[in-house]
Amino acid sequence: MLLRSLWFRSLMAALLLCCVTAPALAQRVSAKDRAAAEERVAQMAAAERRYEEALVLVANGDPKGTTESNAALEDMEDAVDACARQRGCPLSDLLATFKRLLKAGVDARTADLEEEPEEHDDMLDADPALAADVPEALRAARLLGDDRRHAFDRMVSFNPAVQAGIRRWLTDMRPQLMTSYENYQVMRHLMWPEFERRGLPEAMLFGILAKESNGRVHSVSRAGASGPMQFMPATGRRFGLGPDGTGFDTRYDPRSAAEASATYLNERLRELNDDVELSLAGYNGGEGRARRVHRQSGGSGFWEASVYEQFPAETRDYVPMVIAAAWIFLHPRQFGITFPKVDAHPATLKLTRPASIYELTVCLGNTGNRDGYMRSLRNLNPRYDAETPIPAGTVLAATTRIAGLYHRHCESGTRAELARALVTADVNAAIVRDGMAGNVAVGQVTPLPGVATTVATGTAQPARPKAQQVRSYRVAKGDTLGRIAERHGCALKALARANGLRAPAYALRQGQQLRLEGCRK
Template sequence: MTSRPTTSLLTAFLALLLLAPSLNAQFWKRKKQQSPAISPATASQLVEAMMVDMAPAPEYPEITVAALPAKPPVLFTPRNPATPPVSQAQRAVREADRHFQYGKFFIQEGKPEQARQEFDLAMESLMDLPADLPDRALIDRKSEELIRNIHRYDLESLGAGIAPGEAVYTQSPLEEILDLTFPVDPRLKGRTQAQVQAAQSQLPLVVNDAVLSYINYFTSTRGQRTLLNGIKRAGRYREMISRIFAEEGVPQELIFLAQAESGFMPRAVSRKAATGMWQFVRRTGQDYGLNQSTLHDDRLDPEKATRAAARHLSDLYKLSGDWYLAMAAYNCGPYCVERAVQRTGYADFWELHRRNAIPRETRNYVPAILAMVIVSRNLEAYGLQSLPPEAPLDYDTIHVAADTNLGLIADAADVPLADIRELNPALIRTVAPAGFDVRVPARQAREVLAAIEAVPEDKRAAWRLHRISSSDTLASIARQYSTAANSILAANQLDSSFFEAPEDGEVLLIPASAPKAAPAKRKAPVRRTTARRTASKSAKPAPRKVAARK
């Protein structure tokens, strides 16, 4: 009974296999009959669609995205959490750095004795170490670096760097000698005349006994010291003065008026209260745009004063038509020269000189300047050896929006306060007024301004910056600036854990007190003299007709 169903199933399966091809062909035949035929137009559209799909992708224009602006410098540098072990030499270097930073602070505070003590301690920290230390080279390098830096601060701030042969001017270097008479060396006349005739000059040069007497003086042992040191210091300002004189149409040789007036010292003050490199009295300075306040005096600014001097000389020349008379008027005042011309009828300096119609100091002023011009052109011919000129001042300028402590600016630039004051002699006190353009060391303007702007505007007249040494503590920094430790933490938004492992070079805001103004000194009485600038650089007179030369 079981074999019969099995046989039936096998027979059915074989029949299905034989009929499968025929059934498949019939299925596709019926499918083709049901599908509509594709027209030639439809086929063409299909081909075009395929070609579009195969076409390359269109090129889109590139879009340039501007770079994000650079972030301003931050005061704090990232710290490395891993602290390697510190060797004996490294500890000594950190201790030396700490004393050096203290010394810099005392210099900025005007305390040279304490500064010198700290500098000595800095060197002692390195000198007391054994000679066989494994990293002795680190000590030697640090010692050389400290010696250079301390020497620089010593020269500029502690007063120990004045060379024995260098003149130190507190007044005009010619104030004393202009009242004196010097002998004439007859051997100089022929040689000097030949040199003057062979040289080209914007200023007419004359060789006579008055000029020769000062040539004799400036080639003497005492006189050459005055001349050569002035030429040396002029290197700082020569390029600036030459540029301004060219712009104002003033002879280049008149740069020696600045040597006669001040020895190129921007802060020179005469006994007649004439001030600055070009020795302007207050009223004449104001006539030429040199403003003064309790915080600044433009007469002390070398560039502003040079511009004013060039314009003043140009105006004096327009009055007289003669550069010698303009020089004389610069010394004793335009009214003095004008009265002498009207009284004698001669508009010629040498005639006024011969007739003693002008003060003795003025009679010697012009010959002394001419002598300096002649000798400086050929020092070797007069047996003089020139000194290397000082490098021209190189600086950037920043604009302070609020009253700003010069100590803060010095901290930001990491230079002595004396450097900032030297670049800004027009600032009378240690605070630059709001709106003032302050000169800072070259290529540091951006960093200095960024550091200053980190201090609130209303605090910039007092607050300071402190670069941390690894041996600093919160208490030592607070003592150094006479401020509260909590105030330092609050100003920098820190807690005391920051000082558990301070890193060299990090900068802190220091909420210090405003510097106290020095007590005013009582002025000493001024002895009156009849020869010194009877009408010294007073206001410009209205142009008047001058008597013709005879």
């Protein structure tokens, strides 16, 4: 279909050339016409750059490549058409560019069809440190092959359980699938290299991420598994995850979690005879159980009844759902899926004034993203609590779009001030307190500056500091620890420590009684 479209466009360009007469080309060219002709040449050059970038996307298997290449071709057609009508425009040059790019597109597609699968031995031979660190990487690379060649498809069973999982992802769980894809694209540059270096396919990474957390790095399960790849504390410690010197739990860090996950999976694959399904079962249901079942069954696969029935229902659901998400990731067109376009080019922004992630979310708006940018900011900056102001001068990880919106709307101006007002709004300030009933006559009282007086006598009394009392507060619906701390003038960490609350979630429940220790208001 793409080649047919290219042929048709090439034919149209040739017809346009035939319509240009020699006298038209020979006419005198004014300065205005020359400027207009130069605009057409610049338009063609921009379309050429866009087309070349699209070819790179196509070569990398990115579905956006086809859309971009078609759009670039349309831009070139517009440039050629305008050039044909513009006096003094070098139409032959533009058509030569058009022809050269069309040939490049055909050659690239032909080369892609004839390309042989890559060998991963060279990668590991060139990186002895990697081979020493993960000796199973070479075996996994041979097993799973090049993800662009869909070798993952051949290593798992596309059976009714997986098909039922695909049905669930495409019906009631479609919003979670799309959210997972958007979140993954923003973190892809952090996570995918860790799987790639260890010879594991990207589809497996996406499938696990989608099922475990929907790509939310601060996800915490009822059992205590945390982070985008949902590591339990003990397992995380085995692979270098947990509280660091600052108190941050690195299970929430996407790069560290991906590295630990890939190493863990390679460990399972090595000891479970390269069985992908059984390795996923171990990831969810416990490596000890997976090893025992594998040994007792004589090496039978996960779908054998003697193996399958020894895993809990959660694991029997988990394995096909991960494979189903991975399958859709590899074959979106097969199921009529168009994944959202995500502007995920990594960038940084430096805060020019203190702001919380909540405040940034408000002032950034949602240009280019229906749901706004809170999740992207939280995923890329997992060390920061969403409500706590981050000091000015802090450099945050972001995308190019987020950085651009920040400079436009959040450094100063009306929207920045509105965002500040919204995130610091105190619900209690909306309550109108009733005045005291009745009148009390107190006589003539002359207050003396700097000292306290009694209303009864008007006599000056020495000022005494008020004894600090530890008050309490009952958590209301919608309250967060950050808002409570701001409302009562408390240090967030001190308030959390006094009530046994742990970062970064500071989870509260409605009706919970908090000690307002060290609070000023």
